[in-house]
Amino acid sequence: MAFPVDLRRCQALGLAGTAFLALGGETAGALPVADLVSPESGRAALGLVGVYFGVVLLIAAWALLGRVIRGPEPPTPRALLLVLAVWAAPLLLAPPLFSRDVYSYLAQGAMVDAHIDVYAHGPAQLGGPLADEVAPVWRDTAAPYGPVFLGVASALSGLTRGELPAGLIGMRLVALVGVALMAAALPRLARQCGADPAAALWLGALNPLVLLHLVAGAHNDAMMLGLLGVGLLAARGRLHLLGVVLVTLAALVKAPAALGLLAVIALRRHVGLARAVATTTVAAVLTTVGVTLLAGTGYGWVAALKTPISPHNWSPTSVLGRITGRLLDGFGSGFAPLAIPVWHAAGLLATMLAVLFIWLKLRPGPIYALGLSLAVVAVLGPAIRPWYALWGLFLIAAAAPSASVRHRVAAATAVLALAVLPSGGPPDVPQVVLAVSGGVLAVVVLWQAHQAAQTPVLGRTA
Secondary structure, eight states: OOOOOOHHHHHHHHHHHHHHHHHHHHHHSSOOGGGOOOTTSHHHHHHHHHHHHHHHHHHHHHHHHHHHHTSSSOOOHHHHHHHHHHHHGGGTTSOOOSOSHHHHHHHHHHHHHTTOOTTTOOGGGTOHHHHHTSOGGGTTOOOOOOHHHHHHHHHHHHHHTTOHHHHHHHHHHHHHHHHHHHHHHHHHHHHHHTOOHHHHHHHHTSOHHIIIIIISSOOTHHHHHHHHHHHHHHHHTTOHHHHHHHHHHHHTTSGGGGGHHHHHHHHTGGGOHHHHHHHHHHHHHHHHHHHHHHHTOTTHHHHHTTOOOOTTOOOHHHHHHHHHHHHHHHTTOTTGGGHHHHHHHHHHHHHHHHHHHIIIIIOOOHHHHHHHHHHHHHHHSSOOOGGGHHHHHHHHHHHOSSHHHHHHHHHHHHHHTTSSOTTSSOOOHHHHHHHHHHHHHHHHHHHHHHHHHHSOOTTSOO
16 A cells, blocks of 8 residues: 555645644744743753654655645645645744844844944844844844845834834744745746746745745745746736836845846847846836835945855855865965955856856756856855755746756755754754754654555455
């Protein structure tokens, strides 16, 4: 007897996973300072095991759902959207998970509301309880975000009056709107690119990284990707200028989305390259000027793109820089401090060359080219986080030319989903052991379920 897999079982298994995530996050998540539980306590340990138990269940449910989609009766996009809603439900009121960035967002919104230049000062300038919630490494760091996101954060600060619980819920709702836009755009983009809409939704919206980091973590990448997706959708049709505006708004949330303007131009090649470039550039510039004036934040976000990164970042160029620096230091060279900046510059150069190669040499479809380009930016940039993988993955899901591409991307997703502690802090050995224990426990439970499904029931034949 085969292991029974259908949409309802996948939905129930994923729901169990996110429920364990939410429960475990109550003691092991990125909690407010007043609610932090000592990592050495039994409650925190149990919560950490519970979170990784839930993560593995969620990954398993997602993988099994992929089998259902490839089956003889694949679910409709509407049915998959229901699954996404069910899986996300337990995370809506859960504490922030896997990062403390949402506290930085709230503090930066309060700074804009208080007319403090977020591009010149870090949240420490704000002071007070809200600034205390920001991770120490970022308290003196200027905001790297554009005026669209800071305008939303400022409006939210005014609505919630600095109340932390209301602010956290508000930021999660903003992220949910972004995820909803992603989910709405994916099937339509997939149809236009000749891909399977159900497979696109599975990889790009029901992906564990979306639930863990965009919903549970409330990252502003959701807002960026949502605007980018609907902007590209509009640009393919008669609403070209609206598409330019929406893609520009996405770039004014986080800068990598600016590459989307290349796709917008490529989608308008039929009117002539010069005309497409001119209309896109004018519309993007006017949108940028108008939004910046409306937000009142100024153009400091351009210089803030060089905001320093965490010294322990695990991007390839940062790792190579640290290794090179140690080697040079061991030889007594005075060039050791230059190792990381040089590797970061090399990564930027490699990114530019790779993007040019994708667009000018490979020449895939515009949506797929944009997905590959954003993936390159995430991998070769000076900083990398698991949710950065969603920049390229979202569009690769919509335009992947084959199932094998989706499978390779899905395998990378499963690994990245296990890469960050629910507190958002750096791991130590005991925490890693507890996390692995939670994962192993989930695997054992899944194996037992598999064995039970293969065991004939008394009185029935297998």
